[in-house]
Amino acid sequence: MSLIIRKPQSELSNVGSLIDQFFNHDWFDWTNRNFPIANTTVPAVNVREEADKFQVELAAPGLKKEDFKIEIHNNVLSISSEKKEEKTTNEKGNYTRKEFSYQSFTRSFTLPENVNTDNIEASYTEGVLVLNIPKKEESKAKSARVIQIA
Numbered sequence: 088m089s090l091i092i093r094k095p096q097s098e099l100s101n102v103g104s105l106i107d108q109f110f111n112h113d114w115f116d117w118t119n120r121n122f123p124i125a126n127t128t129v130p131a132v133n134v135r136e137e138a139d140k141f142q143v144e145l146a147a148p149g150l151k152k153e154d155f156k157i158e159i160h161n162n163v164l165s166i167s168s169e170k171k172e173e174k175t176t177n178e179k180g181n182y183t184r185k186e187f188s189y190q191s192f193t194r195s196f197t198l199p200e201n202v203n204t205d206n207i208e209a210s211y212t213e214g215v216l217v218l219n220i221p222k223k224e225e226s227k228a229k230s231a232r233v234i235q236i237a
Contacts, residue, residue: 129192141202141220145194148214155216159204166216167193 133144145166147155154168173187198204201222208219 129194132194134196139222141199141222143196143218143220145216145218146214147211147216150211150214152211152216155209155211157207157209157218159198159207162198162200162204163195164198164207164218164220165193165195166218167191 130145130147132146133142135142135144143164143166147168150168150170154170156165156167156169158165158167169189169191171187171189174185176184176186178184198220203221203223206221210217
């Protein structure tokens with residue numbers, strides 16, 4: 088464990104530090120580290136390997152199953168979604184409010200060679216997209232065989 092000693096700073100140096108942070112920040116970096124700034128997120132994913140399949144769970148509440156696009160190309164599984172929403176409210180007088188939002192994400196995974204891409208199944212229930220990716224028969228775990236000594 089290391090000890091960090093902080094020296095009291097004047098208000099003027101705090102303002103300088105804030106200005107440095109503002110100008111040193113890369114506002115056009117749209118990698119995962121800047122998604123919280125844009126108020127968007129990339130859905131969390133759980134991947135589990137079982138004896139006969141892989142299971143992928145993707146947390147995406149608020150979407151419909153029609154909002155998803157699942158593709159396999161060159162052994163890469165891509166899960167994406169795009170949702171556009173527009174609301175217009177007209178109230179008494181000259182006041183009109185129009186709000187719109189746009190959300191999209193893509194998650195891609197390179198599949199191992201031992202999966203059967205022709206039989207992948209997907210379901211979406213209670214905000215969780217579940218993909219069951221079966222393994223090829225020859226790659227499933229086989230029970231141990233006991234060999235008797237003659």
